[in-house]
Structure formats: structure tokens, C-alpha cells
Amino acid sequence: MGDLNSNYSFVSLSCVALCLEHQREDGHALVPPLIWKIKQQISTDPTLHADFAPALGLPEFTRRATELALGRECRAVVENRVLGIQTVGCTGAVRLGAQLLRCWYNRSTGWRGPVYIPSPFYAVFQAAGLPDVRQYRCWEAGQWAASEGHVLEDLRAAPEQAVVVLCATAYCPVATDLSQKHWKHLAHVLERRKLFPFFLMLGQGLCLGDPEQDAWPLRHCVSLGLELFCAQSFSHSFGLYGERVGHLLLVLKQNTLLLALQSQAESAVRSLWSRPATLGARVVATVLSNPANLAEWREGVRSAAERCVLIRERLREKLRLLGAPGSWDHLTQQGGLYCCTGLNTCTCCRGGRLNVTAINSCNMDYVAESIHLALTSPL
Amino acid sequence: MAICLKVPQATPVAVFKLTADFREDSSPNKVNLGVGAYRTDDNQPWVLPVVKKVERMIVEDQSLNHEYLPILGLPEFRSSASKIALGDDSLAILENRVGGVQCLGGTGALKIGAEFLRRWYYGYNNTATPVYVSAPTWENHNGVFADAGFQDIRPYKYWNAEKRSLDLAGFLGDLESAPEHSIFVMHACAHNPTGIDPTPEEWKQIAEVMKRRNLFPFFDSAYQGFASGSLEKDAWAVRYFVSQGFELFCAQSFSKNFGLYNERVGNLTIVAKDNENLTRVLSQMEKIVRTIWSNPPSQGARVVALTLNSPELFAEWQENVKTMADRVLLMRAQLKAKLQALGTPGTWDHITQQIGMFSFTGLTPHQVEYLSKEKHIYLMASGRINMCGLTTKNIDYVAESIHEAVSTVQ
Numbered sequence: 071m072g073d074l075n076s077n078y079s080f081v082s083l084s085c086v087a088l089c090l091e092h093q094r095e096d097g098h099a100l101v102p103p104l105i106w107k108i109k110q111q112i113s114t115d116p117t118l119h120a121d122f123a124p125a126l127g128l129p130e131f132t133r134r135a136t137e138l139a140l141g142r143e144c145r146a147v148v149e150n151r152v153l154g155i156q157t158v159g160c161t162g163a164v165r166l167g168a169q170l171l172r173c174w175y176n177r178s179t180g181w182r183g184p185v186y187i188p189s190p191f192y193a194v195f196q197a198a199g200l201p202d203v204r205q206y207r208c209w210e211a212g213q214w215a216a217s218e219g220h221v222l223e224d225l226r227a228a229p230e231q232a233v234v235v236l237c238a239t240a241y242c243p244v245a246t247d248l249s250q251k252h253w254k255h256l257a258h259v260l261e262r263r264k265l266f267p268f269f270l271m272l273g274q275g276l277c278l279g280d281p282e283q284d285a286w287p288l289r290h291c292v293s294l295g296l297e298l299f300c301a302q303s304f305s306h307s308f309g310l311y312g313e314r315v316g317h318l319l320l321v322l323k324q325n326t327l328l329l330a331l332q333s334q335a336e337s338a339v340r341s342l343w344s345r346p347a348t349l350g351a352r353v354v355a356t357v358l359s360n361p362a363n364l365a366e367w368r369e370g371v372r373s374a375a376e377r378c379v380l381i382r383e384r385l386r387e388k389l390r391l392l393g394a395p396g397s398w399d400h401l402t403q404q405g406g407l408y409c410c411t412g413l414n415t416c417t418c419c420r421g422g423r424l425n426v427t428a429i430n431s432c433n434m435d436y437v438a439e440s441i442h443l444a445l446t447s448p449l
Numbered sequence: 450m451a452i453c454l455k456v457p458q459a460t461p462v463a464v465f466k467l468t469a470d471f472r473e474d475s476s477p478n479k480v481n482l483g484v485g486a487y488r489t490d491d492n493q494p495w496v497l498p499v500v501k502k503v504e505r506m507i508v509e510d511q512s513l514n515h516e517y518l519p520i521l522g523l524p525e526f527r528s529s530a531s532k533i534a535l536g537d538d539s540l541a542i543l544e545n546r547v548g549g550v551q552c553l554g555g556t557g558a559l560k561i562g563a564e565f566l567r568r569w570y571y572g573y574n575n576t577a578t579p580v581y582v583s584a585p586t587w588e589n590h591n592g593v594f595a596d597a598g599f600q601d602i603r604p605y606k607y608w609n610a611e612k613r614s615l616d617l618a619g620f621l622g623d624l625e626s627a628p629e630h631s632i633f634v635m636h637a638c639a640h641n642p643t644g645i646d647p648t649p650e651e652w653k654q655i656a657e658v659m660k661r662r663n664l665f666p667f668f669d670s671a672y673q674g675f676a677s678g679s680l681e682k683d684a685w686a687v688r689y690f691v692s693q694g695f696e697l698f699c700a701q702s703f704s705k706n707f708g709l710y711n712e713r714v715g716n717l718t719i720v721a722k723d724n725e726n727l728t729r730v731l732s733q734m735e736k737i738v739r740t741i742w743s744n745p746p747s748q749g750a751r752v753v754a755l756t757l758n759s760p761e762l763f764a765e766w767q768e769n770v771k772t773m774a775d776r777v778l779l780m781r782a783q784l785k786a787k788l789q790a791l792g793t794p795g796t797w798d799h800i801t802q803q804i805g806m807f808s809f810t811g812l813t814p815h816q817v818e819y820l821s822k823e824k825h826i827y828l829m830a831s832g833r834i835n836m837c838g839l840t841t842k843n844i845d846y847v848a849e850s851i852h853e854a855v856s857t858v859q
Binding site: 101106109110113114119120121122123125158159160161162165174193194196197198305309310311312313314327329330331333334336337338340341342343344345346347348349350 | 456457458459460461462465486493494496500501504505507508509515516517518553554556557560589592593595596597704708709710711712713736737739740741742743744745746747748749
């Protein structure tokens with residue numbers, strides 16, 4: 071693909087490393103300083119033992135993860151209608167949630183779907199015993215922008231009690247951005263059609279630079295009294311990839327069912343992974359429970375989100391200057407860590423999807439030139 | 450519309466409940482002989498010195514890649530874990546027909562193995578293939594295989610309660626009568642909960658029948674090194690089966706022998722007929738892993754890999770493991786001696802004949818209840834005790850209490 075930059079013969083734009091300013095010469099992510107400091111503390115802490123975590127995870131972690139998602143004064147938490155479960159990454163959260171739905175959602179009707187999902191987690195639902203997985207449209211293909219119209223149309227046509235997987239943050243795989251107004255319409259449809267929302271929240275804080283803003287769609291649905299699940303990932307917003315830190319949030323309508331559901335969740339976890347791994351959860355809990363750490367972390371995600379916006383603007387400008395065919399406004403209209411370029415075949419980005427954070431001052435020119443070449447070379 | 454109008458309370462996991470009851474007990478004499486984790490003589494969890502050292506090395510190593518591990522796990526962990534199970538000189542490894550899948554502890558390895566077998570073992574749908582588990586066995590064996598979709602999970606005779614020994618004739622009889630291609634889940638060493646292992650001669654007899662009847666060995670190896678103090682001795686059965694040409698799975702846990710309970714380190718070792726089969730098996734394993742945890746956690750695997758691959762750290766680890774195994778052996782010897790000295794009714798040789806963390810004492814459910822209610826000593830209703838719960842400080846109290854229970858309660 072064009073002339074090889076002497077430092078970068080390969081730029082991985084599919085990898086999910088959150089690079090920020092902390093990138094090594096080989097393109098791999100450094101551990102953010104705050105995280106590294108906490109890991110050091112953990113490795114030298116004589117009071118920490120290595121015993122099994124509880125099946126549903128470290129209580130301090132689940133408490134903080136729930137708070138991060140729902141806020142401090144969430145009515146559902148106060149009313150004891152919320153269960154938080156530490157999982158093995160976001161995939162683990164989706165798998166556990168899918169299994170619990172298969173076993174306990176509308177059990178009397180023998181419900182097995184459908185599940186509406188725009189993202190690649192469909193295989194997880196199928197493996198959990200829910201084979202009826204359907205796509206819903208979420209964006210305008212020609213314009214590469216979120217399409218509220220398509221989403222609402224498809225969901226209005228969905229059978230009652232279908233499960234609908236929704237991305238709370240603009241992330242995966244489509245960097246769609248729905249405004250708050252759009253989300254209100256969507257929530258209204260969910261309510262009216264008795265659909266069950268299953269949120270995916272990856273990279274909370276990295277889309278709009280503010281964890282509270284990014285969680286707005288989820289919190290709005292909870293404030294309406296909807297029952298829902300939310301699978302949270304901490305990989306991107308904490309630079310904890312290999313540690314596999316995930317969280318499944320269950321918000322119920324009635325707190326009378328909480329203990330029973332908790333016991334069933336324990337039973338399900340016992341056959342999946344028995345107990346979760348603790349290191350990543352300890353790091354996250356340490357960040358979220360300490361005001362100074364929390365402030366440093368918030369600043370980190372804010373500046374990472376800001377950097378993404380800057381990269382999008384620069385990339386769009388470079389493509390414009392190179393005369394790359396087409397309009398590139400969608401690069402700055404989309405938000406979050408990923409953007410959909412509209413490229414149909416691209417060796418470095420599956421489905422035309424670019425990880426914005428993998429682009430930096432060293433490889434920006436190379437990436438822009440490569441995209442231009444891909445579009446203008448005869449195929 | 451509520452999600453779960455009729456969610457019943459699940460049966461509590463017995464060992465979790467035991468721990469909860471123990472925690473709530475305010476007696477200063479309380480003893481927890483239930484949980485399956487190592488404790489020092491001060492009744493504290495023990496972070497192995499070599500593990501502490503390696504964890505610090507990992508934190509300081511700036512060259513490490515902190516991104517997601519590959520789907521099947523850290524390559525140097527997988528290869529060194531399989532090598533530990535099968536031996537440095539394993540012909541199967543040399544023939545390139547051994548693979549590993551890094552999993553979430555031993556449970557995760559059983560899970561991935563079970564999910565694979567249900568899909569691909571013999572034909573395309575093995576939901577009706579019988580899976581045999583020992584009577585008794587670790588209670589989660591049933592759960593993992595049932596959850597993977599196996600509908601016919603059966604016990605095979607194992608424990609002779611009267612003689613407090615292995616029921617070899619019963620075991621062999623069940624092997625002979627099992628449908629061909631049945632799956633047999635066997636404990637590689639330190640059988641949980643009985644602590645009774647077949648001798649090498651007995652393993653040979655078991656293998657002979659399994660070979661003849663085309664039965665599939667699925668080993669559960671959670672205590673290698675921890676049982677006898679010797680890695681080789683504890684892996685004898687698995688290695689023997691491999692030498693006899695079996696294709697097999699071995700679910701390995703590093704929770705106990707590395708004291709890494711919290712980081713969930715496990716490996717599913719696969720011994721296939723040839724490299725081509727192995728490659729195909731691993732490709733299907735990847736698909737299964739992708740739908741459960743996507744890729745495994747890195748920390749524990751790094752600790753184990755670094756330790757196993759460095760001669761100095763490996764030697765240090767072996768010493769740490771021997772420390773744990775020796776303490777267990779000491780407690781066994783002392784408990785038996787004290788019970789005999791007290792003249793406790795019955796025979797107590799099985800305490801030292803059994804091996805590993807657990808002992809099947811032979812105490813009846815009523816006697817167990819007596820111990821927990823009257824003496825604040827907590828153990829499983831089956832009579833299983835964790836030897837690591839015994840210390841030089843509490844062993845007299847426990848021995849006397851057992852004596853009392855056996856003498857006064859049926």
C-alpha cells in the first residue's frame with residue numbers, strides 16, 4: 071500500500087490499543103501511568119492475598135462499576151433493584167447475560183428470542199442458546215451517519231418482548247451517535263413495544279470525554295423504570311486489556327427477585343469460569359474509590375476523547391488536501407474510538423472500520439495516503 | 450413486564466454456604482475444614498514467595514505487551530503448562546500433536562473441553578453421549594458437563610465406603626459395561642473428595658479396559674505437585690495414558706500449586722492423534738472461546754510461564770510446592786496419630802493413605818452436624834475435610850472433637 075514509511079511498515083488500525091500519548095515505537099500501548107502506579111502498589115501490598123474472589127466478583131469493584139454506570143443517586147440502586155456481577159471482559163458479561171435471559175426471561179413461554187443486535191456479539195447469544203438473532207439497521211450506509219429513522223422503524227416492527235442490544239457509547243462496530251433526543255424516542259419505543267434493552271457500554275468516558283454523558287442513554291432508560299441489562303467493558307477506558315475486566319449490570323423492576331436472581335447467576339458462573347480473575351478489578355476499584363485517582367482518570371479519558379476528535383479532524387483535512395474521492399464529513403460527525411470509513415476492502419481495517427486511537431503524528435500521513443491510494447488505484 | 454416472574458432460589462453451592470456459616474460463627478474455637486484452599490500453620494492464605502517475586506518482575510517489565518492475549522492464550526504459558534503435565538521428554542510433544550488452550554482455571558478448562566466434546570467428539574452432536582464421573586466427585590463436574598449440553602451424566606463406582614478405599618472392581622465393571630465412546634472424567638491425582646488414587650498397577654488395568662472399549666479419558670489435574678510433592682509422580686497417570694497412545698484431554702489448574710486462586714490460571718492440554726487433527730481441534734476451540742470470554746486474563750498465565758521457563762524460578766517453585774505438600778502430610782500423620790492415641794472408634798489408616806488436600810474421613814452426616822453445631826468445626830456433609838484447615842494450634846481440639854462425635858453420635 072504505497073511507499074512504506076521507514077518506521078511503520080505495518081500500521082494496525084484494527085487493534086484496540088488505547089494509545090493516547092503513551093505509545094511505544096512498536097505501536098503498542100504503554101500502560102497509563104496511573105494504572106502502572108496502582109499495579110505496582112498491588113504487587114507490593116502485603117495485606118492482599120490470593121484467595122478466590124467471590125463468584126460474582128470483588129464487592130468493591132461491582133459497587134464502583136455500578137456507580138460509574140448508573141451514578142451515585144440512582145433510584146434503582148437505592149431501591150435495591152440492581153445486581154452487579156464481575157465478569158471476564160465484556161464478552162463474559164454478554165455471555166452471562168444471554169444465559170440468564172435464556173433461562174429466566176419469560177420462562178413460562180419458553181422464550182428463545184429474537185435478539186436484535188447490530189454488533190458482532192451475535193455469536194455469543196447463539197452459543198448461549200438463543201439462535202434467533204436478527205440485525206437492525208442503525209445507520210445510513212451512503213452517508214455513514216447514525217440513522218434514527220432506521221433504528222426506530224426496525225424496533226417498532228420487532229415482536230414484543232424481543233431483546234434489543236444497544237450501544238450506549240459510540241463504539242462497536244459502528245461509531246453511531248444518537249443524540250439525547252433520539253435516545254428519548256428510542257426509549258419510548260422500547261417501553262411501548264415491551265422490548266428488553268441489553269446495553270453494551272465499552273469505553274465509557276472516551277466518546278464524549280465525560281463518563282456521565284456517555285452513560286446518559288443507559289441512565290435515561292433506568293430512570294423510566296425499564297428493566298434492562300448492561301455489559302460494561304473497562305479495557306479501553308482503563309488501558310486494561312489483557313486483564314479482562316468486565317461487569318454485568320442487571321436492573322430489575324422488583325427487588326423481591328434480586329436474591330433469587332443472584333443465586334441463579336452464581337450457579338451460571340460456576341459452570342462458566344467459577345470465579346473471575348482479580349487483578350484488573352482491583353485496579354479499577356482502586357481508581358474509582360480514591361478521589362485523587364478518580365480525578366486523574368477522568369482527566370485521562372477527557373484528553374483521550376479530545377485527542378480522538380483532533381485526529382478525526384486532521385485525517386479529514388489530509389484526505390481533503392490529497393483529493394481523496396468522496397466526502398469525509400462523516401469522520402468528524404461520528405464519535406468515539408472507531409470510525410467507519412466507508413472503504414469496502416481494506417487490509418488494515420475489517421469492514422472499513424478504523425481505530426482512531428491507533429493514528430498518531432508519526433503515521434497520520436501514511437494512513438491518509440494509503441486510504442487515498444486504496445480509493446484511487448485501479449482494482 | 451418483569452424479566453423473571455418466577456425465578457426460584459437456586460440450591461446454594463454447598464461449599465460457599467459452609468464458608469458463609471463459618472464466617473458468621475463468632476466462636477473463638479471455630480475451625481474451617483471446608484474450603485479448598487491452602488492455609489499456613491497460622492491459618493493464613495499463602496502467597497508463594499516465588500509468585501511474589503515474579504509478580505514484581507512483571508510490573509517492572511516495560512517491554513511487556515499489555516494488550517489482549519491471543520484467543521487461545523499466552524503461547525509460552527500454553528506450551529510450558531502442557532510440558533509440565535506430559536513431561537519434558539514427551540514423545541507426543543515431540544511429534545507435535547499436543548496443544549494447549551489457556552483457560553479460566555481448572556473449571557474453565559473443563560468447560561472448554563466439554564463444549565468441544567459436545568460439538569465434535571464423535572459425530573456432530575454428542576448431547577446423548579454418556580459422560581461418566583466418579584462416585585463421588587467434585588460436585589461441579591456435573592454442572593459443567595450438564596451446562597455444556599450433555600444429557601446423560603452417570604456415576605462410575607469409585608469409593609468403597611465400607612473399606613474406605615478404591616472400589617477397583619466396581620470401577621472396572623463400569624468401564625466394561627459403558628457404551629463405547631463414552632467419556633470418562635478422571636482425577637489425575639489427589640482425588641477430590643476422597644483423596645484415594647489408583648496405584649500405577651490399577652491405572653494400567655483401567656487404561657487397558659478403556660483402550661479396548663474405545664472410551665475417552667478426560668483428566669482433571671488440579672493438584673500436580675501439591676499431592677505428593679513430586680510433579681512427575683502426580684502426573685504418572687496422565688503420562689501413562691499418553692504413552693499408551695490415547696487421545697485425551699487434561700484440564701489443568703494452577704490455582705493450588707501456584708497459590709494463584711484469584712487469577713484463574715488453567716490450561717486444557719489436548720493430545721491428538723496427529724498434528725493435522727490438533728490444528729483442526731484448536732481452530733474449533735478458538736470459536737468456542739470467542740463466545741465465552743473472548744481471550745483469557747494475562748496476569749496468572751504470565752506468572753506461571755515465567756516461573757516454568759526459568760530454571761532458577763522453577764527450582765524455587767518446586768520448593769514452595771513441596772513446603773505445602775509437606776505440611777499437608779504432617780497434618781495427616783498427626784491427625785491419625787492423635788485419633789489413634791485417643792482410642793477413637795474405627796480405623797484411621799485412611800487418613801495417611803489418602804493423598805492431597807482432602808480426606809474422606811468417613812464421618813456420617815449426623816456426626817458432621819454435631820461437629821458444626823456443638824464444636825464449631827465446619828466440614829462438608831460428605832465427611833470431606835481440607836487438611837490445610839488443620840494447624841498445630843487446632844489439631845488437638847479437632848481430634849478430640851472428632852473423637853467425641855464418633856463416640857456419641859451415629
